[in-house]
Amino acid sequence: MRTSVKRLLSILGVAVILSTTVFGFYLWKAALTVTGYEAKCLCSDVFVSGREPPSVLSQDLKPVEALYPLRFVDVEFDYGRRTVKASIKGFAKREAIFRDGLGCTLVIGEPEEKLRSEGILMAGAAAHRHKNGIWPDGEIADTADLPPEVDGKKLSEAVEWAFSEPGPGHLRNTRALIVIYDGKIVAERYAPGFTANTPLPGWSMTKSVFAALTGILTGEGKISLKSDGLLPLWREGQDPRKAITIDDLLHMSSGLAFQEEYSSPLSDVAVMLFGTRDMASFAAGKPMVSVPGAKWHYSTGTTEILSKVMRDTFVNEREDYLEFPRRALFDRIGMQSAVVEADASGTLVGSSFMFATARDWARFGLLYLRDGMWGKDRILPEGWTKYCASPAPASVEKKYGAGFWLRVPREFANTDNDPRVPGDAYHAVGYDGQLISIIPSRKLVVVRLGLTRTSGTWDQNELIGRILTGLRGQD
Numbered sequence: 001m002r003t004s005v006k007r008l009l010s011i012l013g014v015a016v017i018l019s020t021t022v023f024g025f026y027l028w029k030a031a032l033t034v035t036g037y038e039a040k041c042l043c044s045d046v047f048v049s050g051r052e053p054p055s056v057l058s059q060d061l062k063p064v065e066a067l068y069p070l071r072f073v074d075v076e077f078d079y080g081r082r083t084v085k086a087s088i089k090g091f092a093k094r095e096a097i098f099r100d101g102l103g104c105t106l107v108i109g110e111p112e113e114k115l116r117s118e119g120i121l122m123a124g125a126a127a128h129r130h131k132n133g134i135w136p137d138g139e140i141a142d143t144a145d146l147p148p149e150v151d152g153k154k155l156s157e158a159v160e161w162a163f164s165e166p167g168p169g170h171l172r173n174t175r176a177l178i179v180i181y182d183g184k185i186v187a188e189r190y191a192p193g194f195t196a197n198t199p200l201p202g203w204s205m206t207k208s209v210f211a212a213l214t215g216i217l218t219g220e221g222k223i224s225l226k227s228d229g230l231l232p233l234w235r236e237g238q239d240p241r242k243a244i245t246i247d248d249l250l251h252m253s254s255g256l257a258f259q260e261e262y263s264s265p266l267s268d269v270a271v272m273l274f275g276t277r278d279m280a281s282f283a284a285g286k287p288m289v290s291v292p293g294a295k296w297h298y299s300t301g302t303t304e305i306l307s308k309v310m311r312d313t314f315v316n317e318r319e320d321y322l323e324f325p326r327r328a329l330f331d332r333i334g335m336q337s338a339v340v341e342a343d344a345s346g347t348l349v350g351s352s353f354m355f356a357t358a359r360d361w362a363r364f365g366l367l368y369l370r371d372g373m374w375g376k377d378r379i380l381p382e383g384w385t386k387y388c389a390s391p392a393p394a395s396v397e398k399k400y401g402a403g404f405w406l407r408v409p410r411e412f413a414n415t416d417n418d419p420r421v422p423g424d425a426y427h428a429v430g431y432d433g434q435l436i437s438i439i440p441s442r443k444l445v446v447v448r449l450g451l452t453r454t455s456g457t458w459d460q461n462e463l464i465g466r467i468l469t470g471l472r473g474q475d
Helices: 002-047 053-058 065-072 112-116 123-127 152-163 205-219 246-250 268-275 279-284 300-312 317-321 324-333 358-369 384-388 460-468
Strands: 074-078 083-088 091-099 103-106 174-181 184-190 354-356 426-430 434-439 444-450
Touching: 002 053, 002 065, 002 074, 002 083, 002 091, 002 103, 002 268, 053 074, 091 112, 152 174, 152 184, 152 460, 174 358, 184 358, 205 246, 205 300, 205 324, 205 354, 205 358, 205 384, 205 426, 205 434, 246 300, 268 279, 268 300, 279 300, 324 358, 354 358, 358 434, 358 444, 434 460, 444 460
Parallel strands: none
Antiparallel strands: 074 083, 083 091, 091 103, 174 184, 174 444, 426 434, 434 444
């Protein structure tokens, strides 16, 4: 009897030790993700957007709801070295550094000195900027002289609605709004503390930009939508991931497991973005849960994989790959403020980490409105915008295309099918309510950037409906 009791106590003791160890491991992992989030976001908002730390800490990094753990984080700035460090009472330390041309990067798995040596020049930017010209070729936005079909009063009412607040517990926090009609800015407004020169995060709107970059590479014949065996990891043996194509990645139909949960610091998307040196490898290492192309599942990891596939097409990674977005897209359409940040492995974070001014996000939307043309220059291959705006074959609800949403997700719209929104509308959508709505039949692009943390508080369909009432003959 005593032997049985001793054995039972021993088993219980081991179980307690193991459970404590496992709990401690996951607690430590969660803590590193939390400090990584604070260091990276604060670094980008201060050194890329040019905002003041107190404003960022009191607004973007306010420890409420899902961000509650941030209340335990301490931060330290080094303006000279452009560095932000975060920790929890000296533990779970993370550091983010700013690099010219690449924004901010978490120092994970690589020496800081090595990462600092990898910044890129933005020499082409100044040469293509024409500040004295009318937007989009320049920076002068003449909103006083509106086209005759635009009702300025109703348009102003729509803009006023966008910046109004329904209540203290449901803040819209609109920071920038631009309405483009027939290639002209017809409405533009910014919240206090933000201007036309403030680069703002696009979060998952970056996925739409990388869909465009993929189109450019296909037009150059460097990749094909039907290409498979995309990564060396997948080419070994009988790995089923070998069958995944670029088309599957763009359509969010890779078949790979990936937890897209924004409220947990231990979800795949949180750990990948704020706790991983090589994001693409993290996502590519996930197991298959369905046949490629058979099931639609929104996954930030798929665009990270796509960015790595793009990287592998370049012989000189540093000069050609890192500068590719600017050379192939940004400089050609005047997006001079645009910056895509990279992870510590050197892969651009094509899913989430791009910053640009509202006017530059609007230029990107206008490129799609113009079917990939910029003046007489074809930027995107013929048919690419139609491909992006066509339903993914595996999307049963037909709500997602290739890098773009065909219907605004319910988080930022109060109804799936608002009759006021034309059927040809499609959207780039990002975390916290970043949206670019493109409506070819109405010659309309609407850019809304903000900090909407409560689901259902922002309604992009309502905004579009109100704007359309300001276009005579368009409502």
